[in-house]
Amino acid sequence: MKKIYLCYFLSLPLTLTFSGCGGIPKDALSMNKATLEDRRLQTRIFDTLDEENILSASAGVLQDIGFNIDESETDLGLIVASKDRSATEAGQITLAIFAAALTDSNPRYDTKQKIRVSLVANRASEKTERTSVRVTFQRIVWDNYGQITRLEKLNDPEMYQGFFEKLSKSVFLEAHGI
Amino acid sequence: MKKIVNFIIATCLILTCFFVCGCGSSRNQVLAAEESQVKLRSMQSRLFDTTDKTKTLRTAMATLQDLGFVIDEADDVLGTVSATKLDRYAVRITVSVRPHGKTQMLVRANAQYNLKAIEDPEPYQQFFAAFAKAMFLTAHNVE
Numbered sequence: 001m002k003k004i005y006l007c008y009f010l011s012l013p014l015t016l017t018f019s020g021c022g023g024i025p026k027d028a029l030s031m032n033k034a035t036l037e038d039r040r041l042q043t044r045i046f047d048t049l050d051e052e053n054i055l056s057a058s059a060g061v062l063q064d065i066g067f068n069i070d071e072s073e074t075d076l077g078l079i080v081a082s083k084d085r086s087a088t089e090a091g092q093i094t095l096a097i098f099a100a101a102l103t104d105s106n107p108r109y110d111t112k113q114k115i116r117v118s119l120v121a122n123r124a125s126e127k128t129e130r131t132s133v134r135v136t137f138q139r140i141v142w143d144n145y146g147q148i149t150r151l152e153k154l155n156d157p158e159m160y161q162g163f164f165e166k167l168s169k170s171v172f173l174e175a176h177g178i
Numbered sequence: 179m180k181k182i183v184n185f186i187i188a189t190c191l192i193l194t195c196f197f198v199c200g201c202g203s204s205r206n207q208v209l210a211a212e213e214s215q216v217k218l219r220s221m222q223s224r225l226f227d228t229t230d231k232t233k234t235l236r237t238a239m240a241t242l243q244d245l246g247f248v249i250d251e252a253d254d255v256l257g258t259v260s261a262t263k264l265d266r267y268a269v270r271i272t273v274s275v276r277p278h279g280k281t282q283m284l285v286r287a288n289a290q291y292n293l294k295a296i297e298d299p300e301p302y303q304q305f306f307a308a309f310a311k312a313m314f315l316t317a318h319n320v321e
Contacts, residue, residue, distance in 0.1 A: 023298065024291040028245075028269055030304035035244050042243070075254035076235055118249035118261075120239050134240070138248045138264045151264035153246055 041157055043134040044164045044175035045124050051077055054121045054131050057170040064166065067117060077121035087113035087141045110149055113141045132178070135163060213297040221299040223286040224306045224317035231257055231275055234283050234313070238273045241309045247271065267292055271305075284320070285309070 046054060052074065059069060059079055067081035087110040100107035117137045124130040137159065141150035168175040211218060228234060231254075238259050239249055247261035247269075257275040262268060271289040278284035287305055289296045296302070310317040 024269065024296055024301055025267065028263065028265075028267075028291070029289070029301040029308075031244060031308050038246070039244060071251045073252045073254055075232065076239065076252045076259075078239065078249055078252045080249055080251060116248050116262075118243075120236075120243060120249065122236055122240065134243050136243055136246075136248045138262070140264065151266055151268055153248075153263075153265060
């Protein structure tokens with residue numbers, strides 16, 4: 001009986017969350033302190049105006065790291081790609097089993113993730129003959145019950161550095177920071 | 179007896195869910211909008227003094243990337259860009275660009291936050307402020 005009441009009270013906040021109540025965070029659509037930092041992290045400049053070459057090299061690099069191209073619009077310098085991968089981490093599973101044993105419930109742990117990336121090439125400025133490339137990664141993580149556990153942007157500097165190293169090798173050009 | 183009590187509790191739970199989520203069939207959502215169409219259009223649209231559609235679209239993509247979005251798709255001919263931001267919540271936005279008269283472009287953005295349409299003017303004001311800055315142009319309200 002107690003369990004049913006517990007479910008009842010637990011289901012309320014969940015219902016509220018999923019019915020989308022509670023407004024959009026104030027800074028969701030505005031520039032903030034992190035904007036410039038993120039732009040620097042996610043952008044590199046190449047000494048060329050050959051946007052097509054940059055885009056095809058980028059598509060190649062994305063395929064090299066296992067992404068499938070979902071969408072592209074070369075007139076706008078855009079490539080969108082994604083990959084579905086495992087999200088299991090041994091440490092998290094051990095903790096989940098331990099916690100489940102303590103609370104007499106079923107263990108919950110992350111099982112799969114979808115990583116999405118969009119890459120946009122653009123002329124760096126009207127004055128210079130350079131092309132900027134900005135790449136942004138994000139991911140959605142699901143647990144073993146098929147529930148979404150994480151919605152996040154991926155901002156590890158090493159990830160972006162690694163990507164641009166591969167891209168500059170592929171176009172035989174040095175990637176400059178902004 | 180226990181079964182009946184359980185049944186009553188379950189019924190109460192389902193009814194509460196309906197009240198909290200808003201009544202009616204979920205199919206109503208297809209054509210539903212809380213705000214009036216005119217009001218929505220005016221808060222979601224701005225005019226810019228340019229005729230360069232491609233540049234406007236490219237600037238829209240750059241602005242969206244600045245705001246933490248990952249672009250989902252874009253179409254130069256149709257003049258649309260869609261993007262998603264994930265940051266413990268999900269915001270999906272579509273920006274459309276089309277000519278307005280001979281000297282202006284009409285830019286319209288509509289967005290949803292998790293499972294709800296954004297029908298509050300402030301987020302759109304913020305978006306157009308960032309966008310106008312990137313365009314080096316003033317955003318005019320649509321009459």
